[in-house]
Amino acid sequence: MSLSLRQSMAVGKYIFKQKLKRRKRYPLVLMLEPLFRCNLECKGCGKIQFPNDILDRHVSPEQAWAAVEECGVPVVSIAGGEPLIHPQMPEMVRGLVERKKFVYLCTNAVLLEKKLDLYTPSPYLTLSVHIDGTEERHDEVVCRKGVYKKATQAILAAKERGFRVTANSTIFSDEEPGGVIEMFAALKELGVDGITISPGYAYDKAPDQQHFLGREQTRNLFKQILADRHQYPFNHSPQYLDFLEGKKEYQCTPWGNPTYNVFGWQKPCYLMADGYAETFDELMEETDWERYGTGRDPRCDNCMAHCGYEASAALDASSNPVEGLRAFASHFSLRRKKKARPAQKPEEVPAVTV
DSSP: OOOOHHHHHHHHHHHHHHHHTTOSOOOSEEEEOSOOOOSOOOTTOOSSOSOHHHHTOOOOHHHHHHHHHHHOOSEEEEOSSOGGGSTTHHHHHHHHHHTTOEEEEEEOSTTHHHHGGGSOOOTTEEEEEEOOSSHHHHHHHHTOTTHHHHHHHHHHHHHHTTOEEEEEEEEOTTOOHHHHHHHHHHHHHHTOSEEEEEEOOOOTTOSOOSOOOOHHHHHHHHHHHTTTGGGSOBSSOHHHHHHHTTSSOOOOOGGGSOEEETTEEEEEOSSOEEEEESSHHHHHHHSOGGGOSTTTOGGGTTOOOHHHHHHHHHHHHHHOHHHHHHHHHHHHHHHHHHHHSOOOOGGGSOOOOO
């Protein structure tokens, strides 16, 4: 697990406080979607098929800060759309960092290198770059040539300036296990601080409906690509990776990663929209959470995405001393490996065109 020690301790303290208060449901990560517009049209995306009047709408910094304060989460993942298009994104991020929230600014990196000067490195800020395969595969998924090179160049530039950078990868059914493992190796060579992986969710509006993974397909594929997982800096708990391989069974925790976007608080989760609430309390109190999850709603049957199940894994680790020790040991094992590895200057990193 490649979470920083500061973030791990803050999240652990937060969970402990919720348990002391005997709260049955509480959020861990806010999925903040400040806009849906994007500068790419990826074939597996179900977020950009809105009419222009919706695509032109933005969540303001003030609305974003209020949503964070309202739900009280320690971690904020800023997604979209492409967040770097948002004209007030630097201001929004600064405000969240000032509030000591751990911010993951997700981006396809097309604009990242150009906009790096607008942001300041901080232990509370992580640039999360979408990389969905090796060069040919990534450009195929995002439906534009040259994006992989831009993204990897932006990663190197961001690392050189002192930013914490992770890679965020979505896995589809037509992936070759060897190609995914090559991607892991390439990202490690680039010096990313962590790798987030998730099987793609079958958005009903996505242009490509043929390559979403079923549950058994996910387990079979992830058993192969995670066979040597300890070699790579995954930004996940070991419990969630066990879940992807079929070694653990979890029910979804949809309230663990609530979503706030231009429509308000989305019910029930980041991946499904069954209406919107005006307030966080309304979301938590009036959503019928028992309707959702594997075996409860057909839309959930093949979902194994981290936005639903990483919270389940985190709660397992916080409730089970053995699992908690595993997560703790995994964290420090990775930190020792990072210290032992000599730092590479950007010009020493081999060209990644695998």
